[in-house]
Every structure is written in structure tokens, then in C-alpha cells.
Amino acid sequence: MSNVESLLHGFAGALTLTNLGFGIIGTILGTLVGVLPGIGPALAIALLLPITYTVSPAAALIMFAAIYYGAMYGGSTTSILLNTPGESGSVITALEGHQMAKRGRAGAALATAAIGSFIAGTIATGILAFAAPSLAGWAIRVTAADYFALMLVAFTTVGTLLGNSMLRGMASLGVGLAIGLVGSDLQSGAVRLTFGNLHAIDGIETVTVIVSLFALGEALYIAGRAKATGWSIVPMKGKALMTREDLKRSWKPWLRGTAIGFPLGIVPAGGSEVPTFLSYATEKALSKHKDEFGKGAIEGVAGPEAANNANAAGALVPLLALGLPTSATAAVVLVAFQTYNIQPGPFLFVTNPDIVWTLIASLFVGNTLLLLLNLPFVRVWVQLLKIPRPYLFSGITCFALMGAYVANNAIFDLWIALGVGVIGFVFRRFGVPITPLIIGLILGPMAELQMRRALQISFGDISALYATSISKILYLALFAVIIGPLVWNFKKKLALNK
Amino acid sequence: MINKKIGGELAFAGSLLILGLVVVFDSFNMLVPPGSGIIGPQIFPYLVGGFIIAIALGLFIQIFRGNLGVPEGTEFGDLVDKTDYKSFSMVAGAMLTYPVLIERAGFVIATSLVFWGVSYAFGATKILKNLAVSVIFSLVVYIAFSKGLNVNLPAGILGFLA
Numbered sequence: 001m002s003n004v005e006s007l008l009h010g011f012a013g014a015l016t017l018t019n020l021g022f023g024i025i026g027t028i029l030g031t032l033v034g035v036l037p038g039i040g041p042a043l044a045i046a047l048l049l050p051i052t053y054t055v056s057p058a059a060a061l062i063m064f065a066a067i068y069y070g071a072m073y074g075g076s077t078t079s080i081l082l083n084t085p086g087e088s089g090s091v092i093t094a095l096e097g098h099q100m101a102k103r104g105r106a107g108a109a110l111a112t113a114a115i116g117s118f119i120a121g122t123i124a125t126g127i128l129a130f131a132a133p134s135l136a137g138w139a140i141r142v143t144a145a146d147y148f149a150l151m152l153v154a155f156t157t158v159g160t161l162l163g164n165s166m167l168r169g170m171a172s173l174g175v176g177l178a179i180g181l182v183g184s185d186l187q188s189g190a191v192r193l194t195f196g197n198l199h200a201i202d203g204i205e206t207v208t209v210i211v212s213l214f215a216l217g218e219a220l221y222i223a224g225r226a227k228a229t230g231w232s233i234v235p236m237k238g239k240a241l242m243t244r245e246d247l248k249r250s251w252k253p254w255l256r257g258t259a260i261g262f263p264l265g266i267v268p269a270g271g272s273e274v275p276t277f278l279s280y281a282t283e284k285a286l287s288k289h290k291d292e293f294g295k296g297a298i299e300g301v302a303g304p305e306a307a308n309n310a311n312a313a314g315a316l317v318p319l320l321a322l323g324l325p326t327s328a329t330a331a332v333v334l335v336a337f338q339t340y341n342i343q344p345g346p347f348l349f350v351t352n353p354d355i356v357w358t359l360i361a362s363l364f365v366g367n368t369l370l371l372l373l374n375l376p377f378v379r380v381w382v383q384l385l386k387i388p389r390p391y392l393f394s395g396i397t398c399f400a401l402m403g404a405y406v407a408n409n410a411i412f413d414l415w416i417a418l419g420v421g422v423i424g425f426v427f428r429r430f431g432v433p434i435t436p437l438i439i440g441l442i443l444g445p446m447a448e449l450q451m452r453r454a455l456q457i458s459f460g461d462i463s464a465l466y467a468t469s470i471s472k473i474l475y476l477a478l479f480a481v482i483i484g485p486l487v488w489n490f491k492k493k494l495a496l497n498k
Numbered sequence: 499m500i501n502k503k504i505g506g507e508l509a510f511a512g513s514l515l516i517l518g519l520v521v522v523f524d525s526f527n528m529l530v531p532p533g534s535g536i537i538g539p540q541i542f543p544y545l546v547g548g549f550i551i552a553i554a555l556g557l558f559i560q561i562f563r564g565n566l567g568v569p570e571g572t573e574f575g576d577l578v579d580k581t582d583y584k585s586f587s588m589v590a591g592a593m594l595t596y597p598v599l600i601e602r603a604g605f606v607i608a609t610s611l612v613f614w615g616v617s618y619a620f621g622a623t624k625i626l627k628n629l630a631v632s633v634i635f636s637l638v639v640y641i642a643f644s645k646g647l648n649v650n651l652p653a654g655i656l657g658f659l660a
Binding site for chain 1: 506507510514517518520521524525528529530531533534535536537538539540541542543546547549550553554556557560565567568569570576577578581582583585586588589590592593594596597600601605609612613614615616617618619620621622631632635636639643647648649650651
């Protein structure tokens with residue numbers, strides 16, 4: 001079957017009445033949770049995972065795709081109306097979007113963000129539908145040693161590109177790798193880092209770690225380290241609509257944002273921070289209204305928002321084709337797949353084509369539902385921002401604890417959640433980024449599996465790890481990622497000393 | 499003065515070092531099942547432990563050079579330099595009651611207590627109003643999840659109501 005036929009098949013699966021219903025519920029829930037300040041897309045999806053447990057896989061996938069896009073959309077609403085640079089992908093949106101809102105242009109900012117996200121999401125999902133299968137076809141020939149090299153590259157880029165200290169990013173990665181070791185080793189059955197605890201033999205629940213790092217860690221951090229200043233919501237006047245002039249100034253940034261965001265999602269560049277920033281810089285350089293930047297230029301919202309969504313869709317390419325998450329959100333998506341017993345990777349397109357194509361079709365449907373449902377109801381979402389701060393934090397804390405408990409109905413998981421919450425506090429306090437921990441936790445066991453496979457085949461000969469040409473190229477890339485920033489800093493120092 | 503400032507940083511790097519040592523030590527003492535092959539379950543933990551130790555040592559050097567971490571900014575107000583231990587321990591204390599009470603007292607009581615404690619720490623100091631909100635929140639969540647979504651939540655001592 002060709003890709004187009006498979007995709008049409010996928011649409012047939014996604015567009016039944018029941019599945020559409022689940023899509024609508026997903027859109028509403030995703031937006032609802034994403035709009036709440038302090039909740040980014042990764043946490044929103046992780047918090048909503050338990051809800052998708054109870055429905056059929058196809059319905060769960062479409063609901064999930066809707067949550068995915070809904071959470072991202074909700075995040076941009078918050079940053080425009082509330083100026084909340086909490087989640088890395090929305091920092092740039094807040095920059096211009098909030099200024100627009102202050103000047104009474106909140107409606108236009110929300111509209112350009114929503115329509116831009118829709119266009120970028122649709123184009124990017126279209127490319128995904130064709131790129132992922134071909135990448136998977138190629139990836140079937142990738143050896144265990146290549147995979148191991150690829151994961152080392154992912155570790156390094158995620159560890160070094162996030163936060164402002166390479167060592168601290170690597171520290172976060174190390175803690176994640178250590179947590180990933182806990183439990184019985186799948187290949188030999190040896191028990192690691194359990195200290196005699198029977199619950200720990202099954203390993204640490206990934207969703208629990210993610211939810212506690214974000215939610216409990218944040219609650220502890222705000223309580224201990226921030227002054228209670230509250231926030232001010234910019235009131236929204238009029239409807240979420242754009243004028244002809246706005247549209248004229250937005251469409252090129254949308255397309256450029258898509259072109260920047262998608263490829264950077266495919267390579268492990270550590271999430272949406274880099275592409276949204278690049279898109280912003282591009283729009284600023286190309287704009288005819290340079291004087292407006294910093295005071296509410298619509299291009300500065302349109303471009304980064306499109307880049308953010310295209311980036312999220314791009315991250316699905318390595319996730320589906322290689323089973324490799326490149327951002328915290330993609331890592332949560334991987335966990336979601338695993339709860340439905342679907343293992344992303346090159347064989348997914350062979351073993352579970354129905355599921356993949358339903359998912360890809362669901363992404364189109366979810367994205368469209370989002371545009372249709374959200375723009376008219378944006379005022380309803382805005383009401384959510386009025387929840388008093390104390391109740392917001394209690395609510396997030398209670399949902400996180402409940403999520404940790406219901407995964408296995410085990411009190412042991414709750415103690416783990418509290419411990420991880422403290423780690424989340426300590427990391428924030430000492431400027432250690434959180435995403436590398438999540439990537440290490442999820443990719444660590446996979447990296448170990450591939451390394452042992454490669455060495456098993458070669459009877460322990462280490463040279464097997466860098467014997468293929470792909471692995472050689474990857475190790476060169478790895479070298480460049482580590483050495484590049486060092487050289488860069490050194491040059492800067494030299495220039496400063498002159 | 500400087501010593502006090504880097505105390506926390508040193509404690510952080512120190513805990514990382516201990517974590518690395520624990521991983522290596524655990525791997526060293528691991529019971530390896532027979533037939534695990536040439537590449538057994540110990541190699542990867544050794545690598546991870548060694549990696550963590552190396553990073554911890556690097557952090558020590560960085561800290562002594564005066565290169566300290568930049569606390570993460572938040573969207574909820576300005577950062578303070580000294581930890582507010584009162585609010586922190588109230589939030590932490592409220593969270594700690596949850597694993598103790600969830601199965602003994604049940605979901606509604608445990609959740610109400612956490613909700614009440616956390617919101618009090620975040621400045622909702624009207625005790626009675628707060629309590630009402632907490633109980634209503636817990637009941638609504640309990641009914642929505644246990645009746646609506648068939649998620650198994652412990653009823654606890656309020657089980658007779660269900």
C-alpha cells in the first residue's frame with residue numbers, strides 16, 4: 001500500500017463518530033490543563049495519561065493527539081495574556097504576544113498563534129506522514145552499534161544544549177540514567193539498585209517521575225524560593241480575529257517558522273527552545289516593522305508559534321521511526337505509547353501499520369478540531385486564569401499525587417514521587433535543567449540494550465561499537481557537539497581579552 | 499560569607515558524588531545470574547556510576563572557581579535569596595501526609611488535607627472557606643474518577659457513604 005492509501009485508511013479509522021467524540025474531549029481537556037499557568041505540554045500530557053487508560057487504543061490515540069496539540073495551544077494563550085515564560089517553547093511567544101495584549105491586541109495575537117499553529121501543524125504532519133516511513137525503512141538496516149551511537153548523541157545534545165551550564169545538564173542526565181537502572185535487568189534478571197525493596201524490582205514508574213519532577217518540584221520551589229507577587233491578567237477586548245493587515249504580516253512568518261521548526265524537531269536539539277528563538281531572530285531581521293519588535297510585533301508571535309508546533313510534529317519523526325524521543329514532551333508521548341503496548345521504532349510501520357496511520361490521521365483531525373473549537377471559545381479558557389494561585393497549586397499537587405498512586409495503586413510509588421519532588425526542587429534551586437533527567441531515564445535502558453547487543457555479537461570486542469560508517473559519522477558529530485561550545489567560549493574569551 | 503554561599507552548592511555536588519559511588523558499589527556487589535553472557539548486567543551501571551562521579555568532580559572544580567548555578571526563574575513572582583523554610587515545610591508536610599493517609603483514611607480525606615495544607619502555605623489563610631473548597635474539590639474528583647472513569651480510588655473510612 002502506498003503512503004497515501006495508508007493515510008486514507010488511517011482517516012477512516014480516526015473519523016468514526018465515537019473517535020471524533022474522544023477527539024473533542026481530548027481537545028477540551030488538553031486546552032484546559034495547558035492553559036493553567038505552571039503546566040507545560042509535557043506535564044499536561046503526563047497528568048492526563050490515566051484518563052486514556054480506560055478507552056480502546058484507537059480512541060486513546062486520537063484523544064491523545066488532541067491533548068497533545070490542545071496542551072500546546074493552551075500554553076500560548078497563557079503566555080500571551082499572562083506573560084508566563086515558564087515553559088521554554090512559550091518564552092518567545094510571551095515576548096511579543098504579551099506586549100500585543102497590553103496594547104489591546106490580545107485577540108489578534110491569539111488568532112495568529114492559533115492559525116499559525118494549525119498551519120504549521122498541518123504542514124509538518126503532512127511531511128511526517130511521508131518522512132517517517134522512509135526513515136523507518138532505512139532504520140531497519142541500522143545496527144545495534146549505530147543505535148547506541150545515536151543515543152549517545154541524543155544524550156549529549158540534550159545535556160549540553162539545555163540550561164546554561166553543560167556540567168549541570170550532564171548531572172541531570174546522570175541522575176536520570178541512575179533512576180533508569182533501578183529494578184531487575186531485563187536480559188539477565190539481575191536486580192539493581194533496589195536495596196532489598198520488593199516494589200523496586202519492577203523499576204520506577206516513568207510517568208510518576210515526570211509528573212513529580214514538574215508538579216511537586218515546582219510547588220516546593222515556589223513555596224520555598226519565590227515571593228508571592230501574584231500575576232495580572234490582561235483583559236481581552238473583542239474577539240480572537242485578525243485584520244487583513246495582520247494576515248498579510250503573518251503568513252510568511254508562519255511558513256518560515258514551519259521551515260525552521262520541523263527540521264530542528266527531527267534532530268535531537270533539546271526541544272523547542274532553539275527553533276522558537278531562531279524563528280524570532282529571523283522575523284526580527286526580515287521585518288519591515290523592526291521598530292515594533294519588543295512592543296508587540298505580530299510577526300514575533302506568528303513565527304515562533306508556528307516553529308513551536310512544527311517542532312513538536314518534527315519530534316514525532318525520530319520517535320515513530322527510531323523510537324527515539326528528543327524532547328521532554330516526546331518522551332511523555334513515548335511512555336504513552338508503551339502504556340498501550342506499542343513500541344515505536346522501525347518495525348512499528350511493519351507490525352502495527354493501522355495504529356501508526358490512525359495516529360498520523362488523528363494528528364490532522366486533532367489539529368483541526370483545535371482550531372474550530374478553540375478560537376470561538378477563547379474567552380471561556382481565559383476564565384481559567386482567574387483561579388486563585390493557592391488553589392491552583394493545591395490542585396496541581398493533588399492531581400500529581402493521585403496520578404502517582406493510581407498507576408499501580410501502590411504507596412511505594414508515592415514515596416518515590418515525594419523523593420523525586422525533592423530532586424525537582426534541588427535541581428531548580430541549583431540551576432540544573434530537568435529535561436536531560438527524563439531523557440536519561442527513558443533512553444538509558446534502551447542505550448544499554450543496544451550496547452550489550454552490539455558487544456554480544458562481537459564477543460566483547462569494543463571496536464564493534466564504532467565499526468560501521470553510520471556510527472563513525474555519529475561519533476564525529478558527538479565530538480563536534482562537545483568540542484564546539486568549548487572552542488566557541490574560548491574564542492569569546494580571547495576576543496574579550498583583546 | 500563565601501563559604502556559606504557555596505555550602506548548598508557543595509552539598510549538591512557531594513550528593514551527586516555519593517549517588518555515583520552508590521551506583522558503582524551496588525554494581526560491584528551485584529548477584530550476577532549464571533549465563534548472563536560476556537556482557538553482563540554490571541558494565542552499564544559501572545559506566546553510569548563513573549560518569550556521575552566524573553560530573554560531580556567537575557562540579558566541585560567549577561564551584562571552587564566561583565562558577566555557581568543560576569536558580570531557575572519562575573512565572574510566579576520574583577525569586578528570593580533565602581529559602582522560606584516555613585512555606586516550604588508546610589507544603590512538604592502536606593505532601594507527606596498523603597502516602598500515610600491515602601489507604602488508611604481514604605482518598606477524600608487525604609486529598610482534602612493536602613489541598614488544604616498546600617493552599618494555606620500559598621496564602622489562602624481563611625481556614626473555614628479553605629476547608630470547604632478542599633472538601634468539595636476532593637469529592638468532585640473522587641466521584642468523577644471513581645464513578646465516571648472507573649479509576650479505583652480507596653474509599654477508606656468514608657467507605658460506608660459509597
